[in-house]
Amino acid sequence: MAMTFSPAAHVRSLYPQRPANKPNSSKLLLSLRDGYSTSANVASLSAASNYVKLQICARELAMKPLVKLSGKQRTGVFRCATIEEIEAEKSFIEADVKERMEKTIENVKSNFNSIRTGRANPAILDKVEVEYYGTPVSLKSIAQISTPDASSLLVQPYDKSSLKAIEKAIVTSDLGMTPNSDGEVIRLALPQLTAERRKELSKVVAKQAEEGKVAIRNIRRDALKSYEKLEKEKKLSEDNVKDLSSDLQKVTDEYMKKIDSIYKQKEKELLTV
Numbered sequence: 555m556a557m558t559f560s561p562a563a564h565v566r567s568l569y570p571q572r573p574a575n576k577p578n579s580s581k582l583l584l585s586l587r588d589g590y591s592t593s594a595n596v597a598s599l600s601a602a603s604n605y606v607k608l609q610i611c612a613r614e615l616a617m618k619p620l621v622k623l624s625g626k627q628r629t630g631v632f633r634c635a636t637i638e639e640i641e642a643e644k645s646f647i648e649a650d651v652k653e654r655m656e657k658t659i660e661n662v663k664s665n666f667n668s669i670r671t672g673r674a675n676p677a678i679l680d681k682v683e684v685e686y687y688g689t690p691v692s693l694k695s696i697a698q699i700s701t702p703d704a705s706s707l708l709v710q711p712y713d714k715s716s717l718k719a720i721e722k723a724i725v726t727s728d729l730g731m732t733p734n735s736d737g738e739v740i741r742l743a744l745p746q747l748t749a750e751r752r753k754e755l756s757k758v759v760a761k762q763a764e765e766g767k768v769a770i771r772n773i774r775r776d777a778l779k780s781y782e783k784l785e786k787e788k789k790l791s792e793d794n795v796k797d798l799s800s801d802l803q804k805v806t807d808e809y810m811k812k813i814d815s816i817y818k819q820k821e822k823e824l825l826t827v
């Protein structure tokens with residue numbers, strides 16, 4: 555049988571077709587609360603000996619049971635997810651993926667910049683933290699850093715009282731540079747990298763690039779789990795999930811290529827004498 559649900563009714567009871575030879579054999583099989591199902595257009599119900607099969611056509615969406623059906627009298631309440639709700643969830647997942655992947659790319663770039671090459675670059679001091687009035691802060695937040703020439707850096711503190719703390723932070727860092735202070739500013743001379751040191755730094759860069767790729771794969775994995783969850787909730791079909799997974803792989807491949815690109819550029823800078 556087919557029935558059109560009306561939002562005006564508070565509760566409708568659906569009965570199977572009564573056999574002609576058993577006029578009193580009808581039993582209540584399912585109650586639908588219209589407050590949850592006003593988006594449904596058609597419901598078709600067929601009864602077998604021990605179960606009820608409910609098929610709802612709601613703008614091509616399956617309805618999710620909120621109450622488990624059990625016992626001889628099958629009663630349940632169903633809520634239908636709207637197309638807008640499903641699209642919103644999909645859009646959220648896609649936006650989250652791209653945002654997290656972009657942050658991963660920025661993190662990889664930041665790590666690469668902190669590894670010095672043959673030329674002076676203020677970014678190599680980005681990872682240096684200074685103990686400033688009992689609180690660790692980044693060097694670049696309390697000093698101006700410039701490159702007077704290709705082989706040196708100039709650090710000018712905004713607060714001259716922090717000069718000693720800055721010197722100490724640079725000495726204890728892994729940069730391998732000796733600060734030279736005149737009481738006003740700190741000069742850093744960048745020694746030439748040996749061939750052996752360049753190879754060592756190249757390995758460090760390769761490791762950081764691989765860590766970035768692992769992060770990208772983990773983001774892809776999280777998104778796939780979110781899509782699978784929507785499929786289990788009957789908000790997406792198996793074909794929908796396959797299409798979305800295919801699109802997700804394309805985005806993943808795109809960001810993998812970005813990491814490869816910036817890695818090759820950094821490696822070239824390191825190995826070029």
